[in-house]
Amino acid sequence: MKRFESLAVEGWSPEFGSPVEAKREEIPGEQVDPGVELPESEWRPLPAGERREIPGRVYFVDGVRRIEARVWMSGEDEPRLGICASYAAGMVRCGSRAEIVAAEVRRGFFGQAGVPDLVTRVGTFAACPVAEDDIEQLVNGLQERMGQLEVEVAGGWGARRSRRRSARVGLGSDSNGTNPPLHSGALMLMDGPLRGRQRIPGAIGYVKSHRVQYLGAAPRAVVGQLAPRERTPVFLIQTKWTRYSWYLRLTEAQGHPWAGIVRCEAWPETELEQVRKIADATAVVLPRFASEPHKDDRAPQNLYPIAGLERQLHHRLGDRGVVFRALHQAAAEYRPTG
Amino acid sequence: MSESIPVGRVIGTDPATPLEFWVAVADGAFLQLDDVVVVERLLPGAADPIRIYGMVADLRVRHEGARFDSDVFLIEEGVLPAQVTEAAKVLATRFEPEVFVPPVPGQLVRKAVGKEREEALFFDGMERRMPVGLSRDGEVVHANVEFLDGTRGAHVNISGVSGVATKTSYAVFLLHSLFTSGQLGDGAHNTKALIFNVKGDDLLFLDKRNRHLDGEQAARYAALDLPAQPFGSVELWAPPRPGDPSAAPRTGSRSEGVTSFFWTLSDFCQDELLPFLFADAEDERQQYTIVVHNVTARLRRDARPLDDGGVRVAGTTCRTFGDLIEAIRERVEDPADQPDWAGRSIGGGTINAFVRRLYAARRDAEHLVRGDVPNPDKHRIGMQEQLTVVDIAKLSRRAQRFVVGVVLRKTFQDKEETGAREPLLFVVLDELNKYAPRDGRSPIKEILLDMAERGRSLGVILIGAQQTASEVERRVIANSSLRVAGRLDSAEAGRPEYAFLPTAHRQRATILKPGTMILSQPELPVPLVLEFPFPAWATRPDEAGDAGGGEGETGSGGGDPFEGLGSW
Numbered sequence: 001m002k003r004f005e006s007l008a009v010e011g012w013s014p015e016f017g018s019p020v021e022a023k024r025e026e027i028p029g030e031q032v033d034p035g036v037e038l039p040e041s042e043w044r045p046l047p048a049g050e051r052r053e054i055p056g057r058v059y060f061v062d063g064v065r066r067i068e069a070r071v072w073m074s075g076e077d078e079p080r081l082g083i084c085a086s087y088a089a090g091m092v093r094c095g096s097r098a099e100i101v102a103a104e105v106r107r108g109f110f111g112q113a114g115v116p117d118l119v120t121r122v123g124t125f126a127a128c129p130v131a132e133d134d135i136e137q138l139v140n141g142l143q144e145r146m147g148q149l150e151v152e153v154a155g156g157w158g159a160r161r162s163r164r165r166s167a168r169v170g171l172g173s174d175s176n177g178t179n180p181p182l183h184s185g186a187l188m189l190m191d192g193p194l195r196g197r198q199r200i201p202g203a204i205g206y207v208k209s210h211r212v213q214y215l216g217a218a219p220r221a222v223v224g225q226l227a228p229r230e231r232t233p234v235f236l237i238q239t240k241w242t243r244y245s246w247y248l249r250l251t252e253a254q255g256h257p258w259a260g261i262v263r264c265e266a267w268p269e270t271e272l273e274q275v276r277k278i279a280d281a282t283a284v285v286l287p288r289f290a291s292e293p294h295k296d297d298r299a300p301q302n303l304y305p306i307a308g309l310e311r312q313l314h315h316r317l318g319d320r321g322v323v324f325r326a327l328h329q330a331a332a333e334y335r336p337t338g
Numbered sequence: 339m340s341e342s343i344p345v346g347r348v349i350g351t352d353p354a355t356p357l358e359f360w361v362a363v364a365d366g367a368f369l370q371l372d373d374v375v376v377v378e379r380l381l382p383g384a385a386d387p388i389r390i391y392g393m394v395a396d397l398r399v400r401h402e403g404a405r406f407d408s409d410v411f412l413i414e415e416g417v418l419p420a421q422v423t424e425a426a427k428v429l430a431t432r433f434e435p436e437v438f439v440p441p442v443p444g445q446l447v448r449k450a451v452g453k454e455r456e457e458a459l460f461f462d463g464m465e466r467r468m469p470v471g472l473s474r475d476g477e478v479v480h481a482n483v484e485f486l487d488g489t490r491g492a493h494v495n496i497s498g499v500s501g502v503a504t505k506t507s508y509a510v511f512l513l514h515s516l517f518t519s520g521q522l523g524d525g526a527h528n529t530k531a532l533i534f535n536v537k538g539d540d541l542l543f544l545d546k547r548n549r550h551l552d553g554e555q556a557a558r559y560a561a562l563d564l565p566a567q568p569f570g571s572v573e574l575w576a577p578p579r580p581g582d583p584s585a586a587p588r589t590g591s592r593s594e595g596v597t598s599f600f601w602t603l604s605d606f607c608q609d610e611l612l613p614f615l616f617a618d619a620e621d622e623r624q625q626y627t628i629v630v631h632n633v634t635a636r637l638r639r640d641a642r643p644l645d646d647g648g649v650r651v652a653g654t655t656c657r658t659f660g661d662l663i664e665a666i667r668e669r670v671e672d673p674a675d676q677p678d679w680a681g682r683s684i685g686g687g688t689i690n691a692f693v694r695r696l697y698a699a700r701r702d703a704e705h706l707v708r709g710d711v712p713n714p715d716k717h718r719i720g721m722q723e724q725l726t727v728v729d730i731a732k733l734s735r736r737a738q739r740f741v742v743g744v745v746l747r748k749t750f751q752d753k754e755e756t757g758a759r760e761p762l763l764f765v766v767l768d769e770l771n772k773y774a775p776r777d778g779r780s781p782i783k784e785i786l787l788d789m790a791e792r793g794r795s796l797g798v799i800l801i802g803a804q805q806t807a808s809e810v811e812r813r814v815i816a817n818s819s820l821r822v823a824g825r826l827d828s829a830e831a832g833r834p835e836y837a838f839l840p841t842a843h844r845q846r847a848t849i850l851k852p853g854t855m856i857l858s859q860p861e862l863p864v865p866l867v868l869e870f871p872f873p874a875w876a877t878r879p880d881e882a883g884d885a886g887g888g889e890g891e892t893g894s895g896g897g898d899p900f901e902g903l904g905s906w
Contacts, residue, residue, distance in 0.1 A: 092419045094416045094417060095416055096416050097413070097414075097416045098412075098413065098416045098417055098418055098419040098420070099419060100419045288415075288417065289417050294406075295405070295406055295409075304412055304417045304418045305417060305418065305419060307418075308403055308418045308419040308420065309419060311403065312403060312419065
């Protein structure tokens, strides 16, 4: 009979699942190129600590969403399902202080073409047509809108700043020679993978959980060997879309080798040298923001600034009961226009 | 109305009640304790909004977005986003017009200044008001004179720890304000005050300019619209030096302008002063008190006055207190005279108890009751000047009680005889707990009670002070319209006698600095914290400049003007 040497409790609270899936989706080997920074045979943990240049500011962008109600739309045909949802996106700037510099709340009515605007006393749920009205598509539509709002918040804020002074959003975006790129630059992290997002130059995707097996056995072993403030070499993923990626460790491994591991993504347009610098910067900076288990249910991967931002955004969505009652009332009073 | 500054909004996370609500302070604004604010609410169907006035009683600042104590480090390191929020607890003082509704969350709160502040603190309705101090933000705090002069109320009671509470200083400041603010009307210059100096020489220089009064403090008098000058009309009385046949005053650092006071033996007999030598003379449980009263009555009837205050008692000529008590002893111990002097069927033990106490009083009283000094009328406390200071600091406890009791009774009786409330007489007495203790009875306590209960109609106003109000007769304090607390001991501050202070004020009373008092007056539902200026009169020989009147120069004391008060 097989014998187990040790046991470890997963750090994440069970309702969030596990950061590492037991059975991970495998990616065909040819879609991942582990050799862009170091040849696969030379893969080893790269200590980032050698580089002392760290970004002066780190931006975190995140969004939250909440389905307020499912709404049935009846007419001549069969009733159709829609959802009313609130979503919000915001950005935290971490410099000498962590500040929420942007936060936007939207409310949407997701359904098939013809879905109306729904005016309630807590605000208007704007019509958001989606192609199909099965619940999965509706939720995808919501997710997409939230992603757009995240980009809007991050980009909009960057644009406002760039009008005032040189754009600093994005690592090394002011590499005009007057400032050393990493030191004075800023790092922008979007919570979640970059997939499906509009491009913000320099933005990095921050992935907390690992559901896909990107690396082969040998490079994968390197991930387990990482110490805090170390990262793997950068590799290139070329599935439906292309991006650079690397793993890094936030805190000491507790329990199992993949505990405290996160993955980052960068747009492929970025020069490799730049990506390396960004990757080093993330390995240096992110452990500082890693959360403690007693303070966060998804510690350490759920970073403090993101958790704080999410709390604030959830708060700004308003009281769930109030919104629900407002929707009830609005639906009862609804009259088609035109 | 538009001159007042918006400072925040009523919050909705804590319920607002008509009497108490919280205000979130806006960025870039601040509120401090005791600030006066106003918030308006428009009621349905009303044309004008009602104004709700209040005073800041507490403030809190916290991190919004933090859930754990250690989050503060993350926030300071720039890791966790959070917002600092500040909120002020406001106790409502007034509703204008009087509709008792709470303010609505979200309402704009303004700092009340000028007319609005006057309205908030009911100063607008005070026809005759006198300045009683400055608020923390430098505004004048008034008290309604009608609650002081007997029109609607009378008496002041001041509590506070000895040394740091500056009780006596504040009492004297109140007198200064009463005399010089012009609010007593025509009677002001006939108004008199009697002060007992119970500790040190503090009150023996009230007629001298304070050389340590600097320009800043003088400016505070100007802000109060009071002259920064010492008392103009003062008489100083001190007990005679023990053993001195000429009865020269026993003074400390002040020597000139002090007259010695004593009572003649004939006063002692005629005015029935004997019971004042016995603290518990009214206690019925004590057998010997019967003897005291019998002897007192006998002395009044039998003592024949001689010149210069001596008496002839039952054939014995008495010139000194010693002579008198010797004569009394002989009479009460003589079996023939005993029934007449001591009373019928009085046991030998009771007589002995009386005689023992009488002799015990001899050392304390023999220089205060005598018939051996020419022109004794010069030594009778006459209260000719506006302010009479009687120094009892160097007397024994028994002698202090005797002097206070006798002087108070005399002044009260005189007032009773005139039957008129005007001119007013203010009596300042510290250590009320000694003279009107909560438990037991004594002749002085009876007088003080009488004064507290009837003084208002007779124009005798008691400004009493004590360390601990809990040890003073309840009725004396209950009759005081103005209650003042200086620094309080924290155990004392929790007692029911200070229920007039809201919780926040009670806590503050334990940390008040010298020169800061909390004043409660009948019209205001909330007590006011105020500061009063450094005395313009000297309280120590080294402060004493020339006498008041002229515009003498003021020195620059510098530093904390109340420094050194701890050594009182």
